[in-house]
Amino acid sequence: MSRIQASEFEAKSQKFLHWFKSLPGATFHDHLDIRDLRFQEAGRGIIAVSDIPEDTTLFTIPRTAIINTVTSQLSSLAPSVFAESQQLGEEDGSESDGEPGAQVPDQWLSLILVMIYEYLNSTASPWKPYLDVLPDSFETPMFWSSDELSQLQASSIVDKIGKEQADEMFRSKIVPVVTKYESVFYPDGNPKLTDDSLIALAHRMGSTIMAYAFDLENEEDMAVSDEDDGWVEDKEAQVMMGMVPMADILNADAEFNAHVNHGENDLTVTSLRPIKAGEEVLNYYGPHPNSDLLRRYGYVTPKHSRYDVVELPWESTLSAVKETLAIDDNTWGKAISRIDPEETEDTFVLERETGTTDSNGLLTNPAPPPEIPSDMEEQLQLILKAISKANPGLQLDKVKRKAVGQTVASRVFEAKLAQYPTTLEEDRALLSDPRIGRRQKMALFVRIGEKALLREALDLIRVHHDENGISVEEGGPPRKKTRVHG
Numbered sequence: 488m489s490r491i492q493a494s495e496f497e498a499k500s501q502k503f504l505h506w507f508k509s510l511p512g513a514t515f516h517d518h519l520d521i522r523d524l525r526f527q528e529a530g531r532g533i534i535a536v537s538d539i540p541e542d543t544t545l546f547t548i549p550r551t552a553i554i555n556t557v558t559s560q561l562s563s564l565a566p567s568v569f570a571e572s573q574q575l576g577e578e579d580g581s582e583s584d585g586e587p588g589a590q591v592p593d594q595w596l597s598l599i600l601v602m603i604y605e606y607l608n609s610t611a612s613p614w615k616p617y618l619d620v621l622p623d624s625f626e627t628p629m630f631w632s633s634d635e636l637s638q639l640q641a642s643s644i645v646d647k648i649g650k651e652q653a654d655e656m657f658r659s660k661i662v663p664v665v666t667k668y669e670s671v672f673y674p675d676g677n678p679k680l681t682d683d684s685l686i687a688l689a690h691r692m693g694s695t696i697m698a699y700a701f702d703l704e705n706e707e708d709m710a711v712s713d714e715d716d717g718w719v720e721d722k723e724a725q726v727m728m729g730m731v732p733m734a735d736i737l738n739a740d741a742e743f744n745a746h747v748n749h750g751e752n753d754l755t756v757t758s759l760r761p762i763k764a765g766e767e768v769l770n771y772y773g774p775h776p777n778s779d780l781l782r783r784y785g786y787v788t789p790k791h792s793r794y795d796v797v798e799l800p801w802e803s804t805l806s807a808v809k810e811t812l813a814i815d816d817n818t819w820g821k822a823i824s825r826i827d828p829e830e831t832e833d834t835f836v837l838e839r840e841t842g843t844t845d846s847n848g849l850l851t852n853p854a855p856p857p858e859i860p861s862d863m864e865e866q867l868q869l870i871l872k873a874i875s876k877a878n879p880g881l882q883l884d885k886v887k888r889k890a891v892g893q894t895v896a897s898r899v900f901e902a903k904l905a906q907y908p909t910t911l912e913e914d915r916a917l918l919s920d921p922r923i924g925r926r927q928k929m930a931l932f933v934r935i936g937e938k939a940l941l942r943e944a945l946d947l948i949r950v951h952h953d954e955n956g957i958s959v960e961e962g963g964p965p966r967k968k969t970r971v972h973g
């Protein structure tokens with residue numbers, strides 16, 4: 488990084504800080520500063536420059552400083568925009584942030600439109616110094632090349648990126664709104680963007696929102712008292728997305744030392760424990776696996792590994808059952824026909840039953856090894872029962888069913904491991920290679936976490952087998968004389 492780049496970056500941070508402090512109702516503790524953390528690939532962050540005691544208000548953000556559909560001028564200049572984007576989002580029930588069911592589509596689309604409006608009106612925007620510290624490029628897989636994506640190997644994150652769906656949604660929902668309100672989005676004859684540039688801008692704003700926006704909580708009683716000023720229109724509108732200057736300069740980790748409180752007129756950030764001079768103030772984005780952290784925020788951390796997950800398709804469990812019990816096709820067909828696809832899960836999630844942090848933001852217990860997912864066990868027993876109904880000769884007692892279940896789970900985990908072209912050991916060796924780039928390193932981190940989880944699950948099954956005095960062989964195919972062809 489050249490000195491000029493560093494000083495430009497610093498100048499933007501200080502301009503933003505100055506702007507923030509001048510907002511009516513805003514506070515920023517003297518013992519804090521915004522720092523350039525690009526040397527640790529963390530953009531900007533907030534650092535304590537002197538010791539700060541527990542329970543200190545670190546800064547206060549008035550709700551009027553938040554960018555959303557209530558505060559942006561766009562609402563008054565084009566009042567029907569949000570109604571329209573709401574309808575458009577609801578019409579096809581489309582998912583908008585790449586995570587099924589995670590966000591009401593109209594909220595995300597509306598905020599993208601607001602951010603596009605503020606960005607295109609940049610010099611006139613009251614948030615200009617804030618917009619200047621928001622990112623213009625991202626490390627999220629949405630922006631990775633296919634070569635980079637291949638480094639994620641068999642991680643289910645690959646299927647959740649949703650670039651094409653986002654492209655399509657922006658083309659069909661954002662472009663027509665901007666075109667319809669051209670004079671609002673391009674004031675004073677500002678040059679118009681081509682559709683492709685507008686879609687690229689929508690991606691930029693969409694990714695910014697994904698990594699920076701907050702779900703703004705409103706207390707129950709506010710829902711009544713604030714009805715007049717538009718914050719809360721009805722029960723469903725009680726959570727509203729917004730861009731919260733300064734709160735979103737906080738980086739985050741699975742252990743953290745600050746908390747954002749949502750008050751009636753402002754948001755306050757308080758210290759959860761003493762913060763020493765030189766320490767970074769850290770927020771918490773949630774118990775995300777590294778795959779999700781990468782997908783949503785474009786980074787990974789060792790502490791989030793405890794929340795890693797591996798998705799296992801039901802199909803793979805079925806194949807392992809058929810193979811383990813050496814079931815012939817006829818019996819299998821009958822057994823499968825007894826399973827109602829409406830009543831079964833398509834995917835199971837292997838994860839550790841790890842608690843989250845204590846009230847100080849610290850993780851106190853090590854994460855235990857992952858058990859076989861309970862819904863996978865239930866469905867496994869369901870198919871075993873269906874097999875015994877299809878062929879009574881294949882009826883198994885409880886102990887045997889348990890052993891078969893564990894053997895099947897082992898096979899499912901092994902099969903998943905086999906989908907990753909490299910081994911855990913190879914990946915760990917590669918991680919320490921100084922020549923690998925940032926994205927490759929993050930991809931390695933994700934796949935190492937998933938492989939380690941599968942290995943832990945396999946080890947745990949081995950321990951259970953030993954404890955129960957059951958060999959894996961016993962969970963294997965019944966001997967020839969007990970095999971009955973249906």
Ligand SMILES: C[S@@+](CC[C@H](N)C(=O)[O-])C[C@H]1O[C@@H](n2cnc3c(N)ncnc32)[C@H](O)[C@@H]1O
Nearest residue numbers: 528529530531698699735736737738739784786
């Ligand atoms: C809400 S912003 C935090 C401020 C951000 N660092 C900036 O410069 O604007 C979230 C983004 O910060 C970065 N980030 C947050 N926590 C991080 C961490 N622990 N390590 C590395 N990057 C982090 C990621 O790029 C993420 O998308």
